[in-house]
Amino acid sequence: MGTNYSKPTTSINDASNLRNRVPFESFRVPFVDLQEATNNFDDKFLIGVGIFGKVYRGVLRDGTKVALKRRKPESPQGFEEFRTEIEILSHCSHPHLVSLIGYCDERNEMILIYDYMENGNLSKRLYGSDLCLPTMSWEQRLEICIGAARGLHYLHNSAVIHRDVKSTNILLDENFVAKITDFGISKTMPEFDQTHLSTMVQGSIGYIDPEYFIRRQLTKKSDVYSFGVVLFEVLCARPAISRSHMISLAEWAVETQKMGQLEQIVDPTIVAKIRPESLRMFGETAVKCLASSSENRPSMGDVLWKLEYALHLQEPIIQDNPE
Known part of the structure; x- marks a missing residue:
């Protein structure tokens, strides 16, 4: 992790001078370099906006294409989320997790620097602003789901619960390889045999595990529920919540499946x-x-196996029609 001009450090700070509170090493990138990479954060380089802040594309001095997530002053997320993101991505490395290149904490800034993902997020490719691009095939969609499941399976085996699994947090590189991103509200299970964490509910509407919402007990199966919503987004090319009618995709899809009419949606x-x-x-x-009930949900490992099998069942079509 880092670039050829990054300086190693053992602490980060925020506006309250929280230096020496982060027990890990990372790489700090000078603010001036990020200004140069984005033409002083020109809106022409803007590629997204989230709760934490705006996301810009840029090119560092060594030619590395990057995405910069810059905290906005009014964001409800702050130093804790900033630190959590760096902690998790400093200790977790996997082909299906986005790579953190570094961070910047100068001038009361909180900026996270990632590898740039050429094909944006999964949501945009399914039903967002990228619909002018060629439609993704069923095989592509299955591969993306399998990749995301591998990333989540790795996190769960590393005692990390993502806590905000959704299609906008699954990025696609130039080869449509899925990468999980946005770990600001993720949680780590401190004990090996711990089954849940009692915590306030956080996540995104349409994806939150109803059992977690009621009991305030976060588990790995909470991620599994959210991923189930993503699976139906991929299948139906519809958002988790219909903004015009406030209809839950999860509820609608489950009822349709029970009636044996899934192909209709x-x-x-x-x-x-x-x-x-x-x-x-x-x-x-x-x-x-x-x-x-979380007890009735599969583990992410089981989900991964079933998705790989679904792709295997599609293979005769691939062989018969290679185009």
Whole structure:
């Protein structure tokens, strides 16, 4: 992690001078270099906006393409989220997690620096502003889901609960490889045999595990529930919540699956190209992720296996129609 001009450090600070509170080493990038990389944070380089702040694309002096997440002053998220992101990505490294290059904490700034993902986030590719681009095939979508599941499975094996799994937090690189991002509100299980964390509810509307919402007990299965919503987003090319009617995709998809009518809500651009056995396996897996009780949900490892099998069931179509 880091660039060829980054300086190693053992602390970060914020406006309250919280230096020496972060027990890990990372890399600090000078603010002036980030100004240069983004033409002083020109809006022409803006690629996204979230709760933490604005995200810009840029190019560092050594030619590295980066995405910069810069905290906005009014953000409800602050130093704790900034520190958590750096801590987790300093200790967790996986092909399906976004790579943190460094950070900047000068001039009361909080800026996180990541590898740039050429194809943006999954949400935009499914039903957002990138719809002018070619439609992703069913095989591509399955590969993306499998990649994201591998990333989450790795996190869970590392005792990390993401806590905000959603399609906007799954990024796609130039080869459409899925990368999990945004770890600001993630939680680490301090004890090896710990089953849950009692904590205030955080997450995104439409993705929050209802059991976690009621009991205030966060588990790995809370991530599984959220991922189940993502699976139906991928299948249907619809958002988790319909803003016009406030309809929950999770509830609607589960009811449709129970009635045996899942094919009726599949993205019409791919429905004719999905092998029935693959659709059945995928739909059953997504519904199990959305079980009301966490005990009835599969582990992320089980979800990963079922998704890989759904892709295997699609392979005869790939062989018959290689184009």
